[in-house]
Amino acid sequence: MGNQPLVLGIETSCDETGVGIVRGTTLLADAVASSVDEHARFGGVVPEVASRAHLEAMPATIELALSDAGVVLSDVDAIAVTAGPGLVGALLVGTATAQALALATGRPLYGVNHLAAHVAVDRLEHGPLPQPAVALLVSGGHSSLLRVDDVTAEVTALGTTLDDAAGEAFDKVGRLLGLPFPGGPHIDRLAADGDPQAIDFPRGLTGPRDLEQHRFDFSFSGLKTAVARWVELRERAGEPINGPNIAAAFQEAVVDVLSRKAVDACRQQGVGHLLLGGGVAANSRLRVLLEQRCVAAGVALRVPRPALCTDNGAMVAALGAALLEAGRPASALGLAVDSGLPVDQVGVV
Ligand code: KG4
Ligand code: ZN
Numbered sequence: 335m336g337n338q339p340l341v342l343g344i345e346t347s348c349d350e351t352g353v354g355i356v357r358g359t360t361l362l363a364d365a366v367a368s369s370v371d372e373h374a375r376f377g378g379v380v381p382e383v384a385s386r387a388h389l390e391a392m393p394a395t396i397e398l399a400l401s402d403a404g405v406v407l408s409d410v411d412a413i414a415v416t417a418g419p420g421l422v423g424a425l426l427v428g429t430a431t432a433q434a435l436a437l438a439t440g441r442p443l444y445g446v447n448h449l450a451a452h453v454a455v456d457r458l459e460h461g462p463l464p465q466p467a468v469a470l471l472v473s474g475g476h477s478s479l480l481r482v483d484d485v486t487a488e489v490t491a492l493g494t495t496l497d498d499a500a501g502e503a504f505d506k507v508g509r510l511l512g513l514p515f516p517g518g519p520h521i522d523r524l525a526a527d528g529d530p531q532a533i534d535f536p537r538g539l540t541g542p543r544d545l546e547q548h549r550f551d552f553s554f555s556g557l558k559t560a561v562a563r564w565v566e567l568r569e570r571a572g573e574p575i576n577g578p579n580i581a582a583a584f585q586e587a588v589v590d591v592l593s594r595k596a597v598d599a600c601r602q603q604g605v606g607h608l609l610l611g612g613g614v615a616a617n618s619r620l621r622v623l624l625e626q627r628c629v630a631a632g633v634a635l636r637v638p639r640p641a642l643c644t645d646n647g648a649m650v651a652a653l654g655a656a657l658l659e660a661g662r663p664a665s666a667l668g669l670a671v672d673s674g675l676p677v678d679q680v681g682v683v
Contacts, residue, residue: 338357338358338359338360338655338659339357339358339411339412339655339658339659340355340356340357340362340405340409340410340411340412341355341356341357341410341411341412341413341414341444341651341652341654341655341658342354342355342396342399342407342410342412342413342414342435342647342651343355343356343413343414343415343451343647343648343649343650343651343652343653343654344413344414344415344416344428344431344432344647344650345415345416345428345448345451345645345646345647345649345650346388346392346416346420346424346425346427346428346431347416347418347419347420347421347424347425347428347448347475347645348379348384348420348421348424348474348475348645349368349369349370349373349379349384349387349424349645350366350367350368350369350370350644350645350646351366351367351368351369351387351388351391351392351395352364352365352366352395352645352646352647352648352649352650353365353366353392353395353396353398353399353647354399354646354647354648354649354650354651354652355399355400355402355403355405355410355647355648355651356458356648356651356652356654356655357655358655358659359457359458359461359462359652359655360458361458361648361652362402362403362404362405363398363399363400363402363403363648364399364402364641364642364646364647364648365395365396365398365399365402365647366395366641366644366645366646366647367387367391367394367395369383369384369387369388369391370515370516372387373515374514374515376515377505377509377515378505378515379421379474381421381422381423381424382423384421384423384424385421385423385424385426385427388424388427388428389427392427392431395647396431396435399647407435407438407439408439410435410439410441411441411658412441412442412443412444412654412655412658412664413432413435413436413439413441413442413443413444413654414432414443414444414445414446414650414651414653414654414655414657415428415429415431415432415443415444415445415446415650415669416428416445416446416447416448416451416650417429417445417446417447417665417669417670417671417672417675417682418447418448418671418672418673418674418675418682419447419448419449419475419476419672419673419674419675420448420475420671420673421673422671422673425671425673426671429445429669429670429671432445433667433668433669436667437667442658442664442665443664443665443666443667443669444653444654444657444658444662444664444665444681445665445669445681445682446650446653446654446657446680446681446682447489447653447675447677447679447680447681447682448476448645448650448675449471449476449478449480449489449677450482450485450489450653450677450680451649451650451652451653452469452471452473452611452612452643452649453467453469453471453480453482453485453489453609453611453653454485454649454652454653454656455611455638455642455643455646455648455649455652455653456609456611456636456638456642457652457655457656458638458642458648458652459636459638459639459642460636460638463482463485463609464606464607464634464636465482465483465484465485465607466481466482466483466603466605466607467481467482467605467607467608467609467636468480468481468482468492468596468599468600468603468605468607468608468609469481469482469608469609469610469611470592470596470608470609470610470611470624471611471612472499472500472501472592472610472611472612472613472614472615472620473499473500473501473612473613473614473644473645474499474501474502474505474516474518474613475499475501475502476494476495476499476612477494477495477499477500477501477552477554477592477612478491478493478494478495478677479491479492479493479494479550479595479596479599480492480677481599481603481605482609484660485653485656485680486653486656486657486659486660486662486680486681487660487662487680488678488680489677489678489680490677490678491676491677491678492550492599492603493548493549493550493551493552493595493599494551494552495551495552495553495554496539496548496551496552496553497553497554497555498553498554498555498558499554500552500554500588500592500612500614501516501518501612501613501614502554503554503555503557503558503588504516504517504518504521504585504588504614504617505517505518506558507521507558507561507580507581507584508520508521510558510561510562510565511524511565511575511577511580511581516613518613518614518616518617519616521581521584521585522585522616522617522618522619524577524578524581524582525578525581525582525584525585525586525619526578526582526618527578527582528576528577528578528579528580528581528582528583529578529579529582529583530582530583530585530586530619531583531586532576532579532580532582532583533564533579533580533583534583535557535560535561535564535583535584535586535587536556536557536560536587537557537587537590537591538552538553538554538555538556538557538591539551539552539553539591540591540594549595549598549602550595550598550599552591552592552595554588557584557587557588561580561584564580565580585617585619586619588620589617589619589620589623589624590623592614592620592624593620593623593624593627594627596608596610596624597624597627597628597631597633600628600631600633601631605633606632606633606634607633607634607636608624608628608633608634608635608636609635609636609637610624610635610636610637610643611637611638611643612643612644613643613644613645615637615638615640615643616640616643616644621637653680657680657681662680662681663681663683664683665681665682665683666683669682670682
């Protein structure tokens with residue numbers, strides 16, 4: 335325990351300023367400041383607002399993480415930071431901070447991939463990762479199915495969204511129903527009182543032709559348009575809108591496709607472990623349906639607690655510690671951010 339590396343991780347790829355501290359696979363601190371309220375009136379994350387918020391929140395978030403963990407900066411063995419994918423300006427605040435900390439402490443710097451970090455975080459919850467595993471990462475910024483043979487070196491994309499991310503679809507439909515931003519949690523709550531079978535909304539990329547080309551890809555923009563059209567037609571006819579039914583039927587369409595494709599990926603890859611991550615992992619219906627389908631398919635499902643599923647610094651620290659343990663090379667101090675960092679690039683050298 336004492337010789338496991340103490341790693342500080344910084345996450346700023348979107349609207350959460352996260353600073354986490356881990357010792358090996360043990361979580362010591364997970365400080366997060368979110369600028370989500372500042373974006374609410376725009377109905378989506380505004381990059382410039384996010385960058386400024388990161389800058390303002392960073393010093394206090396670092397202080398909080400250090401005091402929660404009961405350590406001082408000079409105790410830290412390595413600094414890890416999200417280098418991409420994400421919003422360029424937001425990422426730059428994180429990497430500039432990490433560079434300064436690495437320079438000040440003389441410790442190595444690890445620039446890491448945000449998606450691999452979403453996978454690595456489960457080490458803090460359930461211990462060493464089962465590998466190979468398939469990972470389903472669903473948030474406001476990404477929807478990906480990955481094959482993970484080694485989270486420190488070998489992560490392969492099986493599929494991704496061709497348009498909106500799953501969480502983005504929740505947020506857009508939330509706006510359509512007059513719910514506050516982000517819409518995901520509100521739709522989840524509203525759906526509890528609705529009938530998921532009330533409306534048969536389309537399941538994107540599940541037809542026979544689509545499955546040939548896009549077996550593990552997602553598309554949610556057609557679904558969003560179908561919901562918009564449904565609402566518009568009812569409004570024009572002067573009929574009442576049943577919010578709970580729309581929310582439940584929309585949610586069912588999203589989680590049906592997500593869970594079906596994730597389990598199909600496990601089957602096709604011959605992999606017995608599935609990891610779920612990203613903000614949408616908090617969705618109550620997704621958790622239930624995915625668990626049912628995993629049990630039926632003989633797949634073991636691992637889902638970290640909600641606070642570790644959403645963007646945070648602990649996930650970055652967890653991946654940094656894994657890279658250090660595996661003897662992977664550190665990044666150059668002048669490390670560049672890459673808003674479109676490919677998922678197979680786990681660490682940035
Ligand atoms: O991972 P995250 O905190 O940030 C990024 O987008 O990277 O994910 C936020 C997303 C939002 O789109 C939000 O609406 C969605 O996760 N979300 C949910 C739920 N809780 C959060 N979507 C559906 N059901 C939920 N319970
Ligand atoms: Zn994320």
